[in-house]
Amino acid sequence: MSDRISVHITKETLRVANCYEHVSHVSAGGNAMFIGTVRNQTKGNEVLKLEFEAYTPMAIKELEKIAQAVIEKWDAIKVSIHHRVGTLRVGDIAVIISVSTPHRAASFEACQYAIDTLKETVPIWKKEIFRDGEVWVSAHP
Numbered sequence: 001m002s003d004r005i006s007v008h009i010t011k012e013t014l015r016v017a018n019c020y021e022h023v024s025h026v027s028a029g030g031n032a033m034f035i036g037t038v039r040n041q042t043k044g045n046e047v048l049k050l051e052f053e054a055y056t057p058m059a060i061k062e063l064e065k066i067a068q069a070v071i072e073k074w075d076a077i078k079v080s081i082h083h084r085v086g087t088l089r090v091g092d093i094a095v096i097i098s099v100s101t102p103h104r105a106a107s108f109e110a111c112q113y114a115i116d117t118l119k120e121t122v123p124i125w126k127k128e129i130f131r132d133g134e135v136w137v138s139a140h141p
Contacts, residue, residue, distance in 0.1 A: 005067040006080040009056050009124075019080040019098040028077050030104030032111040036095040038088045045130045052085040052094065055123040059083070062122045066114050074110040076101050081114060083124060 006022040016035065023031055038050050067079040080098040088094055097114045101107040118124075127136045 004071060004076075004078045005064060006078075006082070007060055007063040007067060008082045009054050009059055009063075009085055010082070011084065011086040014082050014084050014093045014096050016093070016096060019082055019096045022080040023078040023098045023100040025077045025100050027102060028100035028107075029102050030107035031098065031100045032104075032107035033099075034095070034097040034111045034115050035093055036115070038090050038092045038094055040090045042128055045128075045132075047090060047128055047130060049090070049129045050088045050094070051127040051129065052083075052088065053125050053127075054083070054085050056085075059122050059124055063118065066117050066121070069117070070099060070110045070114055073113070074099070074101050074106040076106070076110055079110075079114070081118065083118075083122075085124070 019033065038047065040047055063081045067081055070076045070079045077100045083095045084093065097111055099107045099110040099114065101110060125136060127134055
């Protein structure tokens with residue numbers, strides 16, 4: 001894959017600086033970033049933690065397709081999509097998407113497209129763990 005794309009699925013803590021450093025470029029007039037975190041509740045139920053699983057080989061390919069589409073549709077300079085798997089606590093970062101483009105509007109649109117498409121196409125699942133039970137839900141409805 002090109003040096004314009006950084007795609008990772010990892011059990012390690014995601015670092016915002018890593019994604020920003022990848023997309024930072026002198027030609028970029030706009031850098032947009034989406035950071036998805038574990039919230040403390042879902043539909044009124046207190047969330048204790050989430051467990052994410054992925055079919056990693058296919059998920060990487062899908063993330064690369066999303067990043068390539070962002071480059072083509074929005075003339076993006078660079079794209080970074082990092083997703084965490086394993087057990088995450090409330091407040092942990094689950095996903096970071098960062099996009100640099102020549103102009104700001106394109107970077108916002110591209111970031112929105114990337115997270116929406118990720119949720120629809122990438123084989124990642126999550127289990128929500130509550131005080132009184134747990135449920136597997138699609139991380140990407």
